[in-house]
Amino acid sequence: MQVLKVVPRGYCYGVVDALVLAKRIARDPGTPRPIHVLGQIVHNRHAVEELNRHGIVTLDGPDRLALLDTVTEGTVIFTAHGISPRVKERARARGLHVVDATCPDVERTHDLIRSLAAGGARILYIGKRGHPEPEGAMGEAPGRVHLVETRADVDALGPLPGRLAVLTQTTLSQWDTRDLIAYIQERYPEIEVYNEICRATQERQEAAVAAAREVDCVVVVGDTRSNNSNRLVEVVRKVAGRPSYLVDSVAELDPAWFRGLSRVAVTAGSSTPTEVTRAVIERLESL
Numbered sequence: 297m298q299v300l301k302v303v304p305r306g307y308c309y310g311v312v313d314a315l316v317l318a319k320r321i322a323r324d325p326g327t328p329r330p331i332h333v334l335g336q337i338v339h340n341r342h343a344v345e346e347l348n349r350h351g352i353v354t355l356d357g358p359d360r361l362a363l364l365d366t367v368t369e370g371t372v373i374f375t376a377h378g379i380s381p382r383v384k385e386r387a388r389a390r391g392l393h394v395v396d397a398t399c400p401d402v403e404r405t406h407d408l409i410r411s412l413a414a415g416g417a418r419i420l421y422i423g424k425r426g427h428p429e430p431e432g433a434m435g436e437a438p439g440r441v442h443l444v445e446t447r448a449d450v451d452a453l454g455p456l457p458g459r460l461a462v463l464t465q466t467t468l469s470q471w472d473t474r475d476l477i478a479y480i481q482e483r484y485p486e487i488e489v490y491n492e493i494c495r496a497t498q499e500r501q502e503a504a505v506a507a508a509r510e511v512d513c514v515v516v517v518g519d520t521r522s523n524n525s526n527r528l529v530e531v532v533r534k535v536a537g538r539p540s541y542l543v544d545s546v547a548e549l550d551p552a553w554f555r556g557l558s559r560v561a562v563t564a565g566s567s568t569p570t571e572v573t574r575a576v577i578e579r580l581e582s583l
């Protein structure tokens with residue numbers, strides 16, 4: 297089978313920085329032990345398993361304050377998705393050694409929320425419910441940020457007086473977000489719009505859609521919990537109109553998907569290790 301390798305794909309700089317930082321502190325004998333990460337450092341089980349081999353324990357669960365309460369000593373790492381100030385303060389107050397692996401692009405969104413809230417704005421945050429990034433970002437201005445995922449969420453808000461702003465999670469589909477922002481602007485014409493989808497996400501989506509138009513289907517290598525990987529599948533299906541499959545590893549490839557096809561494209565979420573994607577490409581080339 298002919299395989300088109302989509303460029304760019306895979307690790308973004310935010311993920312690379314977070315993994316390098318975590319491994320560096322794990323190698324440093326001066327780092328207080330044990331070392332825990334609050335949530336998956338990036339949403340990929342292979343990356344999590346690798347950190348585990350470096351002696352870093354991942355604590356997983358929906359509530360980071362609750363996770364933090366299980367840590368009594370040593371070092372705590374905050375993930376690339378960002379963290380609420382409340383969790384940071386509690387970790388420091390408990391005397392833990394804190395290492396913050398938040399991506400600079402997420403930091404920028406946190407800065408924006410703080411500055412908008414200080415200017416008296418109420419904020420609509422377009423994001424994925426239950427994902428750690430909205431949880432961290434909304435924690436910058438408790439009570440002033442409304443999480444919206446769908447038109448129904450917007451409808452439920454009702455009239456919102458005063459200064460309003462809308463901004464986005466970094467890893468959303470740029471096409472879906474554009475539609476929802478247009479809907480929000482119809483309801484709140486004066487609203488200020490800040491598109492915070494990061495460059496890495498946009499470039500991977502645009503490259504995947506362009507490649508999809510030249511092939512029969514697209515395989516996305518990524519974890520089911522990875523928002524940006526799921527969005528790659530979605531934009532290929534919705535924007536390019538091609539079938540797309542999300543696989544966590546080569547073991548999940550089903551040869552039946554490719555029967556009768558001659559060209560497939562492969563891309564990967566920004567949290568997917570290169571070697572996992574390489575194995576998928578090699579398997580597809582052998583079909």
Ligand code: SF4
Nearest residue numbers: 308310399401466494
């Ligand atoms: S996907 Fe974007 S926001 Fe997330 S870690 Fe990568 S560069 Fe940062």
